[in-house]
Amino acid sequence: MQKTFSRATCLTRDIFRFQPTTITRRIHLEASRLARSKPPPLAFVFDIDGVLLQGPNVLPAAKRTLSLLDGDNPLGMKIPYILLTNGGGLSERDRCEKLTKQLGVQISSSQYIQAHTILRNLSQKYSDQPVLVLGGKLDAVRQVAEGYGFKKAYTTTDVLAWNSSVWPYRKASLAELEIAKSIDFSQTRVSAVFVFHDPQDWALDVQILCDVIQSNGFIGGPYVSPEQQIKEPIELVFCNPDLLWRSNFERPRLGQGAFKEAFQAVYKALTGSTYPYVQYGKPTAATYKFAATVLTDHVKEIYGSGELPHVYMVGDNPESDIAGANAADWSSILVRTGVFDPQQGPPSHKPTYLANDVEAAVKWAIDRELAKGL
Ligand SMILES: [Mg+2]
Known part of the structure; x- marks a missing residue:
């Protein structure tokens, strides 16, 4: 059976056979850029406390979710995300180092916003x-x-x-x-x-x-x-x-x-x-606007495109996470692993979807986007 290759793959393979090293490197970079130029149809903004962490403890669903976003998903591609928290008190670099150790994936300063980053x-x-x-x-x-x-x-x-x-x-x-x-x-x-x-x-x-x-x-x-x-x-x-x-x-x-x-x-x-x-801080419009800029830059960093895909905010607090996301015209997903207590009645701000945890939230959002493309 004959294999088919993308434009980027063919370009790299043909040039590699005939050109000197420096040119092949450039062509390879260009091919790589072409191959990754189209971002996925969605991106995520995650709150941290009550979504990825509970106090000092990492929620098991958080690690699985981050590996899902790294490419182990039905889209087969990296799905961009940033973290948006009302916490603070340390530099972004120090906090990202700590989060990287806790979550087991690299969290860079370019994908982290705390209350005072703005x-x-x-x-x-x-x-x-x-x-x-x-x-x-x-x-x-x-x-x-x-x-x-x-x-x-x-x-x-x-x-x-x-x-x-x-x-x-x-x-x-x-x-x-x-x-x-x-x-x-x-x-x-x-x-x-x-x-x-x-x-x-x-x-x-x-x-x-x-x-x-x-x-x-x-x-x-x-x-x-x-x-x-x-x-x-x-x-x-x-x-x-x-x-x-x-x-x-x-x-x-x-x-x-x-x-x-x-x-x-x-x-x-x-x-x-x-x-x-x-x-400033969630749920203010200024902070959500700032977050949209940071997420756009992060998408650009991965895919070379400045277009912001459809944004899903995953949070545990209706007053801050969900209220801000709804006002920003993002889709909002409320999780049950944090401050929201379903026994005290419906949330004060209605989310697009209510999920048991962050993993269920992300899977629902990916399925939703895939269904749109059918
Ligand atoms: Mg929270």
Whole structure:
């Protein structure tokens, strides 16, 4: 029986017989590009917690799913995917290294978005301006911010180390003093505040946030009027709206959304107004738009095509994963392995499909796309 070859295969085989090495290499690359130029009809965006992981544990279905996406599927091709989480506090590279070990497949930074990844878009605007970065342990988020291009990122423990009277109820620890940046905050104007990750010390952070806003960026400086504070605000950005999150504890824990509520309640009691702010993270439209760009780039990285296939979001949280995906006109699949509890009634945002786990979700989506082509 005569074998048939694709255009790419024939091109490579014929040229290999007659051309010198450098040319054959180029032709081979071109043939390879042609062979992989058409992406599959679908791509995935996965939430992590409650979908791939449960606390520190990897869900067995997650490993099987990722091998399915690597090519072991009815389409016989790599199906592009990215991970989209409201978590954070570490650099993308560090988190991807950890995920690669946990999941047993290579997860690259180009396919990973955490709550604060979108702040890269603001780093140019603030590259040389002093900014305050909140959340996380010690100076972990400062290092993330510096990695994004914020050259003058300071933490609330830098402020405490500068003047312990700022919040007399807590002394900076030796570890904090060792890594603190030596800055006179009464002479240094903080231009913006970015809440990268869940703050560890709400009282200290609410106090310093109020100080920055009320004194036009100079901590301890003269107050400006509340009207002026709102008219020319110091930019305040939150990266994760989640009021609650799941840890290993029996009941949900307060998240960054709760810190925002606490700050706004205090600010309103002080000034009578709510302070203007920017919100990123799931389910905001800005984060889903950003995710679409990252996924498009990832498809291009694999297939050389910039076209975004049909997107399926797989998540466990109707309020963030499903609400955001529906608003972005993606298909949404809610899984039963996370925060969604079917015993408490139907989900607050209706998914396109309800699946037992991530593997069932991906198989359903592939079958759906295959059926479209029949
Ligand atoms: Mg989740």
